[in-house]
Amino acid sequence: MSAILSADDLNDFISPGVACIKPIETLPAERSTDSSNPYEVTTEDKAAASQPRAPAQISLTDCLACSGCVTSAEAVLVSLQSHNEVLTTLDAHPPLSLPWLEHDGTNGYSNGITHTSNGTTNGVNDYHTAEGRLFVASVSPQTRASLAAVFSVSEAEAGNMIAQLLGGPSGLRGGGLHGSDFTWVVDTNVLREACLVAAAEEVSQALTPSARTPTTGSEGALDTTPKQPILTSACPGWICYAEKTHPYILPHLSRLKSPQALTGTLIKSVLCQRFNIAPSQIWHVAIMPCFDKKLEASRSELTSSAWLPDHDLSQGSVRDVDCVITARELLHMAAARNIPFSSLPRTPIPSSQRTPFPDPRLDAFLFPPSRRKNQNPVAGPSGGYLYHILQTCQAQNPGSEISVSRGRNADVMEYSLVRGSETIIKMARFYGFRNIQNLVRRLKPSKISRLPGAKSGASRRPGASGAAGNEGAKDYAYVEVMACPGGCTNGGGQVKVQEVEDVRAAEGTHAVNGDAVISKPGPKEQKEWLARVDEAYFSGSDEESLDGDGDQVMTDNDGPTTNGHAKEDDIVNGISRSYIGDVLSHWSDLTGVDAQRLLYTSYRKVESDVGKKKQSDVERVAGLASSLGGGW
Structure with missing residues (x-):
């Protein structure tokens, strides 16, 4: 623990x-x-x-x-998924040797191991083959923003410091039994752009008249189309809550994987195919803003069984994300190896020391020479799903404008795409469980009275009238739902205001830029601190500099992430839909797996036996016999 x-x-x-x-x-x-x-x-x-x-x-x-x-x-x-688990795994397994030989099925080579006629290896790298691991990490922008606020650096510099810790010469490789570190550190914002494009496509398909409504028993299935209003699926706390307490929500959930899950699927499916190694030899840690992401990584749907052929699952399925740690746990991990995080270089690892990803096209996609800034504040601090979908709709409706209105509190916002007096589409944002509970109550199916002569309308419930009622919620085409008040930058694993001074004292930095030392911070100070984290999340430097090798460093850029492959009319909020589509198609072709299995997942109603009478052995045997066609 x-x-x-x-x-x-x-x-x-x-x-x-x-x-x-x-x-x-x-x-x-x-x-x-x-x-x-x-x-x-x-x-x-x-x-x-x-x-x-x-x-x-x-x-x-x-x-x-x-x-x-x-x-x-x-x-x-x-007791699992902590910074201690990361360090223990690094100490238990040496890194796989590079370079590896790509397996073509005929040359007798697999990862540098020569196979003889009796099926044994030459013994040179047996230890690495059996015990070696390929370590990969992915980092969320909210985590970078939290650490940027703590150490008064930019979000890009915080990302460089994290990369130096995980894969740099002054980081984790300097300690441990085998000097293991992370070969690649992926920015989940790259896969988030793929999620945004796929989410807009999912909503567009769901709103067409020919969209197939989920049938009874298929709610939440991977191959079904969600029904309006479509609800975000990127927040695992919200998903867990819906599956366990409100199964009638399942038909509304987006089938799209979160950026964390999609990153894990891409990393393991591609590396498994390109290097001909088992998924169990690829160990992926995600650094996320909340503890709920640990639950997401443990889902049985997000494993290699979703994308590996059946005959390759003889050793069992392996999770796409092996471990999740938070911003605070990352600092604890550095302290456990006696590495002052604040002293780590704020520049990226030189390109001469970087291992290229084993597919040039995906390498250019995952590690572009420059990156865009996070979306503007109106898009919210949780990835901007709703706003990107809304902008996609706006691009398809020339002359339309986006109208934003606040709900009953700052965590409830309503968005409308209007053209003159016409409202083209409506969407909403609900953050925090208090607001989520109001949303799910509005979406609850109406109970029809069985009394003779009674009306067949909805039963009366508080607030079940007007725009705030049941039908008002169903008028939304899309709702961005996040469990944390204030969004993902306020995740439970972020550095809280009462911890800032302790973190800085441990790093030997104390107050920065004239910050006042607050002995007993309260809600007001926490709100101000969250504003600083949001500022770090939404801001960035537009300057470009060079690293020690004369290569362009990873800085923020407002330009489109197209790599020269997109036309101007194809770009929405700086993201090229055609370029993302080409990359996803290439990924599917490379792995031989249908894109639907790679991008989407499923949900299920979770039932409990708590409070129910347990079935006796006799009853269970009788039921089994009956189901098999027999009986007593």
Whole structure:
């Protein structure tokens, strides 16, 4: 369990369930070896002296298989997916040797290992083949913004410092048993652009008259089209809440994977194919703003079983994202290796020291020479799904304008695309569980009275009238839903205002740029701190500089990410739809996997046995026999 993940972090606005059945169910049955009289009465002294039970263990996968509670990952005390897990894995496995030989099925080579006629290797790199790992990391822009605010640097400089820690000469490779570090550090903003384009396409298809409505029993399936209003699926806290408590929401959920999940799928599917290595030899850590992302990484749908052929799954499925840590855990990881994070170079790793990704086209896509800034503040701090979709609609409706109005609080916003007096499309943004609960109540199917002569309309509920009621919510074409108030920059794993001084003191930096030292910060100070994180997220330097090799460094750029392959009328908010489409098609061709299996996922209703009468062995056997056509 991470040392920073404790009961003090229970701030997700949902109370945890009172009954967790998984630890009890997974405990082995205790076998009695006592040969004493079975009719003897046991005293308290004898009971106290008996062997204590082993402590119950609970994993994130257990949590996803049970709806006994609806809290997000902050409320689950777990022993996996922490910074200690990252360091332990680096110490346990040496890095795979480079360069590797691409396997073509005939040359007898696989990752530098010569196979003889008896199927054995030449023994030179057996250790690396069996125990070696290829380490890859992905970093979210919200994490970079949090650290940028702490150390008063730009978001791009914070990203360079993270890359230096994970893969630079003064980073993790300087310690540990094998000097292992991360071969590639991917910016999830690159895959986010692919998600934005795919999300706009999904909404466009869902709003066509010929869109197929999910049938009963297929809600949440990968090959179905979500129904209006389409709800964002990038927030795992929100997804977990919907699956466990409001299954009627499943037909509305976007089937699109999150940037974290899509990054994991691309990394493992491509490296597995290009280097002919098992997915288990690729270890991917994601650095994210909230603990809920740990739950997402544990989903059984986001594993190699979704994209590997059946005959390649003999060793079992492997998660696309092996571990998730947060901004605070990243700092703890650096401290555990005695690396002052603030002293790390703020410049990128020189290109001469960078290992190219094994496909030139994907290498240019994942590691462009310059990157765009994050979207403007009106798009929000959670990736800008809604705003990109709205801008895509605007590009298809010349002369239209975007109208924005605030709801009952700052975390509820309504967006309309209008042309004159005509409203073309409406969308909304709901952040924070208090607002989400209002949204799901509005989308709840109306109950029809069974009394003779009763009206067949909706049953009366508070707020079930007008634009704020049931029909008002259904008028939205798309709703961007995020569990955290204020969006992803306010994730539970970000550095909080009360921790800033402790972090700086540990780094030996203390107050920066005249910051006042606050002994007991309150809600006002936290709000001001979040504004600074948002400022770091939305701002960036437009300057370009050169690294030690004379190469252009990773700086912010407002230009389109097209690499010269797009036409001007194809660009929406600086993103070329045709270029993204070509890259995704190339990825599909390279791996031999249909694009739908790579880009989309599924959801399911999670049911619990908590509070239900347990079935006896006789009843279970009778039910099984009946289902097989037999019976008693």
